[in-house]
Amino acid sequence: MREPRGAFDFIVVGAGPAGCATATRLATLKPDASVLLVETGPAKSGMRSDVPLGIATLVPFRNARNYSYRTVPQAGLGGRRGVQPRGRGLGGSSLINAMIYTRGQPEDYDDWARLGATGWAWRDVFPYFLRSEHNTRGADAWHATGGPLTVSDLASPSDCTRAFIEAAAQCGHSFNPDFNGASQEGVGAYQVFQQHGRRWNAARAYLTALAPKNLTVLAETPVARVAIEDGRATGIACANGGSYAARAEVVLAAGAFGTPQLLMLSGIGPAAHLRELGVAVHRDARGVGANLQDHVDFVISRKVDDRGLFGTVPGILPQVLRAIGPFRRGTGLLTGNVAEAGGFLRTRAELARPDIQLHLCIGIVDEHSRRLHAARGLSLHTCVLRPHSRGSVRLASANVRAAPLIDPAFLSDPRDMETLIAGVGLARRILAAPAFARYAGPALYDAETDDEVRLREIIRRHADTIYHPVGTCRMGSDANAVVDPELRVRGVAGLRVADASIMPTLISGNTQAACAMIGERAAEFLACG
Template sequence: MQYDYIIVGAGSGGCALASRLADSCPDASIALIEAGPHTKRNLFVNMPVGVAALVPFRLKTNYGYETTPQPGLGGRCGYQPRGRGFGGSSAINAMIYTRGHPLDYDDWAQMGCDGWSWPDVLPYFRRAEGNERGADALHGADGPLTVSDLRFRNRFSERFVRAAVEAGFRQNDDFNGPDQEGVGFYQVTQRDGRRCSVARAYVYDRPRANLHTIADATVLRVVFEGKRAVGVEVARDGRTEVLDARAEVVLAAGAFNSPQLLMCSGVGPAVHLQSMGVPVVHDAPDVGQNLIDHIDFTINKRTRSIEPTGISLRGIARMGPQFVDFMRHGKGMLSSNVAEAGGFIKSRPTLDRPDLQLHFCAALVDDHNRHMHWGHGYSLHACVLRPHSRGSVTLASGDARVAPVIDPRFFSDSRDLDLLVEGVRVSRRILDAPSLALCGGRELYTHPGHNEAQLRATIIEHADTIYHPVGTCRMGGDARSVVDPQLRVRGVTGLRVVDASVMPTLIGGNTNSPTVMIGERAAEFMAAARRGMEIAAVAA
């Protein structure tokens, strides 16, 4: 059971890395290990509207984590769905394709992440992207990750866009174009009306003889000889075994599980590791720190119209023909990603980039869809794009099969709550515009007459993540950063981290596409390192 490279985690970073590395190094053997199952034939994964069933529950394809009680949320525990299975969170997400703002990446470069400015990363976004609209200076058309316009648009989503324009916001048909600001429909990672997860894009549709996929296998720790990573210990089929890595081990398990695995392997804050009974390989105080996530609040509005997706006798009755249309043609309501429209808004016109994001769902999405309502309605989400609050991921046990302790510390910096209040005011302006206001309806938890104190109390009672945790294995040029700008873990050798955990700050948008870009970049780093070693061996 020896491989040249072992990649832990078949999510957005891991799948992109594994595929590209297999192409660049055809003589190298690569193992891609995933704790969850294969998802190629999972109907709910492939059917876009299945996101409504995949996110709310702890499943074979969803870790369904919870946070510690959050003082900023009135003592509530937040919910943290994360993908478990091939494709990772790209197999259960809303498929929205956004990259963030170019200035976000320039900020990374200014923070010491050499080679990560917008001009540096744009070629990798374009390389990954297979946009059905075609290629231009900002988009790729030949990449494996298919990006498309929605085949189905709910009429209420169209009303939202019209209402936002009526409220004074400009329409934007491409949030990844020259200017991010505005409102409109999102492009999605779909192919032929079906989800194009990163596993489908990079692994299932592009098999390689030198890429070996291992499902339903939980990595317990990285194995070290001294300070060099030489393999991983894996639990599968009721037994544990060690898989050897001749060249490198890569953690691509996400913002919660990558720092957890580092700590379970002895790389992390020494005092904390010792308290968990984990032998210290390298004292790295910042492992698990710098957790950043998008905090979100939703206005839910019930309607008499059955045009939005909902639970009613008439709503259920129309699902039969819709199912047939989807299975035959990949069209109709079941090809919807639910969060069809949205936008990027500035809270103040003097800002250099939007600081608020909106997601409009033509359905009542309450508490991550865990609270189901009879009837029909719609939901307007507002989230803070660059929160100031910082949290952490720590160990509950030295056993990686036990969920980590997740503490985002939402609203620990009061500026985040202040900005989210402004985001709700923006949402209110849109809801009050004629195209939505004339549809009537009743709000579930909010009310147009609420004063600021009532609004703040309601936000604290109902706000939660919109699923973009990053930062816990922070990349940087400083000695305390967890990984260097080539994603190598500091203090040890033969080990990298390649996922959203390496982001030093949270980008202003959905994080799936940027994580794919990180995987693309890492493959180039690792292929170059292999070529360098081969040249050195020949010279010797």
């Protein structure tokens, strides 16, 4: 490592929801310590991110705020390479995500504790969800106000969302006004990370709004590796040649792909794999990059000629332009998050809790909207909440700028296909209910076929992620766990991980809120030393 250009007490790498929470809370808890937060992406969020409907333009392809990774060929998906959008910049994936606020199910965290993540049961994590939350509905037994993450109801939900909830009720699924309340089960509209109809990304929440003076934020700075001397993390080396020393600790919060990539580039990972790439091994840690879990998802998209729906049609531009005025007042089309409504359902009555999640989108989402159709339409996503398939992240190159090899191993466990098929059946019944008759239309790829053999084939040809990769630096108490329950990397002093990668198992819902909760907890562990 070259002479450090600067020394800080703590260095946090990666400014996603977890990194922003870790850095800000740590700086607040330790006002006499200096904290550096380093992010490879841009400092500004940009208009397409701030305007919620801009998600439709940010997710499909690579841009300054989206890595848009591809997976390795997926045997379970007929050999296709999946798409893995990931946010880049201050706010991380909260710059490009669908803003949906869910915490998962209490049992998810009780499972973590049972698997060895001591101190992470629901009763332990719930206070940190509350600490991070500012719910504009107000506080109650399940919600808080005053936290940095503003959570709101959608300002202008579409008629389609209302019809969907009614159609689900006709199929016997109860309306749930609060997926983060007493029960997650049922169908309803999602609450979103928004303030006055604008995206409230994690950087705005934690960095801009709280802005502790002892926190230095550095954007456009890719970290190449952690410097390790005599078994201790001493700082970071950046890909642009700079370096920074950490007097106390380094924290990796670079996400489910970025963190294992950085650990491996720093010589912490499966030794044989690191040697293949010429990376000097500091610690043979087989768990690094293993245990990748993601929500495998199948979309039914229909072409529906309804002006309340979105699509690449000639009339859409004037409609968007007319929506600018209402947007300034915090309402209208542009405040929509596309994935407005959804639900958590059980595919079998004997199950104790929901095992699939639905997302209703008010546009056609074909291959993450990479494939466009000259039509308005809608999409209903079905995903498997607790998949059994396990994949991996490996290095493709010793250069941090090269994308890692991502293998979610989708549908490699046959149980996931069975859950998905059953879930798609539930979704289809809702789409066929009388209250949804107004939204009838031809389904892409014959996705509403009654022939189950054919449906399995269609699923293999079109299923992919709904963007919740986790687990690649698993937390636990066993020797193969990458981090211990206080998030310390086993076998390396002064180094922790705080992001989606530490989740032992994937939670039953969207993952941003849980990542902020992890960051909130990490800050306390760090402050206690």
